[in-house]
Amino acid sequence: MKDCSMEVMEFSSCSQSGRCETSDKLRVNINGSVFEIDKSTVTENCEYFRALFQSGMRECRQEEIQLQSVGALGFLVLLQVLHGERPMLDSDQIVEAIECTAFLQVPLLTKHLISIISSENCVLMYHTAATYGVWELSHHSALFIRDMYAELKEDVHTLPRKLVEYVESLRPSSYMAVCSHSPSSELLHDIQRTVCFLDEEQNEWRVFTHLPPCTSTTMAGVAVLDNKLYIIGGVHDVSKRVVEGGFCYNSNDNSWSTICGPQQLRYDFTLIGLEGCLYALGGKSNMKVLSSVEHFRVSKGSWGFISPLPCPTASVVSTIAMNRIFICLWRGEGATDIHEYVTEEDRWILVTTLIRQHSYGLYMVAYRDNLYVMRNGPCDDFLLCVMDCYNLTLGQWTAVPGQYGNSKGSLFTAVVRGDSVFTLSRHVTTEYTVEDNRWKVKRQMKGFGRIGSIYTFLMRLPKATASLMENCPGLTTKQTVRDLSVCPRLSSECSDNI
Structure with a gap:
């Protein structure tokens, strides 16, 4: 020094x-x-x-x-x-x-x-x-x-x-997961519509709470902010009819409430929670890809438009590093641009560009001042995941050695907790430790066992959670939150608080 x-x-x-x-x-x-x-x-x-x-x-x-x-x-x-x-x-x-x-x-x-x-x-x-x-x-x-x-x-x-x-x-963070589900009804109650957590001591995925019947996690925005789970929008069915509102789950009092949806109805978008605000990025509306971005300040309870994305994008790849929002935008020919949203100035700035040929898939996760960009291996190795790391402090790219994942899973649901990275598939949940810019397998646990797209995140759950819940696959317990089976469609009929 x-x-x-x-x-x-x-x-x-x-x-x-x-x-x-x-x-x-x-x-x-x-x-x-x-x-x-x-x-x-x-x-x-x-x-x-x-x-x-x-x-x-x-x-x-x-x-x-x-x-x-x-x-x-x-x-x-x-x-x-x-x-x-x-x-x-x-x-x-x-x-x-x-x-x-x-x-x-x-x-x-x-x-x-x-x-x-x-x-x-x-x-x-x-x-x-x-x-x-x-x-x-x-x-x-x-x-x-x-x-x-x-x-x-x-x-x-x-x-x-x-x-x-x-x-x-204090309560430690738990690794959480929820699958893609369309809204259900009281007559066709789907016991699979649950939010689950990983019981690391017992090596089991357990049910934490049920989704309200009129909630959709299909092409919805899912994020955690201030230890509350937000599920916004989503679609009802293959017609892509958008759910007009959103839901918030508060683990402290074990209850769901409704919130208003973005001004622009959207699906297949990305939801980010940071510093008291939710950000809805891009997505689609009436089959048209959007560049618009809205933010919801929880204290005010209303949505407003902010600076749009550099280009129209659905399923925006994003992460939060050092309390900053970063996104990946793939612009073809092996080029991936990383942009940062500068909240104080309400603008997007180009941080760097990664030039790599990749076959399918893209994901990004942050660890300290590093951004890990993940992609499938070339052509015949598409089930394997390769990574590049961008250090924000040094402004340098590094290829992360090795390939990760296999036919039973990949890294495209990675969540960081401390020095660990959790990933999961139907067959296996893997915890990696990050050492010397390389991910090393620490342990492998039971897979999630569900089909469809999976959202993963961290939440701090009540201490008595594990003893109150059942294992995911054979859920038979009654709903542990307030009864939402009579919830009407969230256009104008749902109340603001359930």
């Missing part, structure tokens, strides 16, 4: 060269290291500076102020984040960055720290954030630790007892 004073000089030089030419400047002195900052940027993003400049105190009129309670290294990280960078941090930087966001009250820096939590730094993040009172970061670190508790238990038990107890009080 470079000397801290050198880093400060380089950043100051960069600032002086024109990052904030139109705004007033302020010098910040931290133990002899001087930073030139833009007043408007720090006022907008830091509660400390906002209060300082609105206080009328003598310091707010000075050209240089002294900061005693933060380190130069942490303040440098703060400035990098405020200028749109997303640096990966070592232990010293993490500690000082947490100290900095605690003292200066910088939500954007806290958000970045949450986005880079990993198995190497989660315990440090958790302890330091708890010490400095950065509760949001502390909680997210604890959730990450809970998902990898078996591997991290020895390190966790070096922490104060209260911190250990808090981690143990």
Whole structure:
């Protein structure tokens, strides 16, 4: 790592060269290291500076102020984040960055720290954030630790007892799956219309809840946001008649409710949940491929159009990495473009292009600052999956060694939890560990045993779930959620809350 004073000089030089030419400047002195900052940027993003400049105190009129309670290294990280960078941090930087966001009250820096939590730094993040009172970061670190508790238990038990107890009080993420189903009726109740979870201790797929009869998961949008499952749209049958609304499942009170659907009726689209919003990307309407994108802010309960996709696309390949939305758009001749949606600016930007010939299928999953793009092998190897990895920090592609999957399954339903990647097929559920940019089989468990398209995701389920549910194949138990068998079609007849 470079000397801290050198880093400060380089950043100051960069600032002086024109990052904030139109705004007033302020010098910040931290133990002899001087930073030139833009007043408007720090006022907008830091509660400390906002209060300082609105206080009328003598310091707010000075050209240089002294900061005693933060380190130069942490303040440098703060400035990098405020200028749109997303640096990966070592232990010293993490500690000082947490100290900095605690003292200066910088939500954007806290958000970045949450986005880079990993198995190497989660315990440090958790302890330091708890010490400095950065509760949001502390909680997210604890959730990450809970998902990898078996591997991290020895390190966790070096922490104060209260911190250990808090981690143990949390619910771990469960690997979940639901198949493609059209709406049913009370007379033709389909016992297969269920949401299931993997009981890893017993090596069984078990039913968690039933789908409401008027819900469709056929060509629907399925996503998890704030530990709630959302199923939007979908079609009734081969006529492609679209279900006009959506459903939300809350595991905390074991209930379903309805929400309104997007303004543009669509099917075969992608649904993404991020930071209190659902995003409906592309899809089809009346057999026409769409480029439009809508977002649903849960707190407001309404949909609105945002910047459209770069081109019309159905079944958009997507993932979330470091709290950012990425999509793959295949444009033929072996070229796959990766775009990022910049939420603050409401625009799509081209990140990189992968040039690879592939025969069939495309999927993408994120692990830390890596995007893994998966495709079938060439021609006669189409049942095998090959991968390429794009590192967002370095801006480099790497071919992942080996081929994955076989005639009994593939990686096109991959979900990441901690350092593990879960995939499944009818025959086998496989857990991989990611080591040195290669996926290694950790264990194999029972397959899902259902036919049709499968949606997979993670949710945190109530602790007593396993003892209440039955195995997937022989479901005979009564529905464990409120009775929705009399639910009418979701055009205007369904109530907003069931």
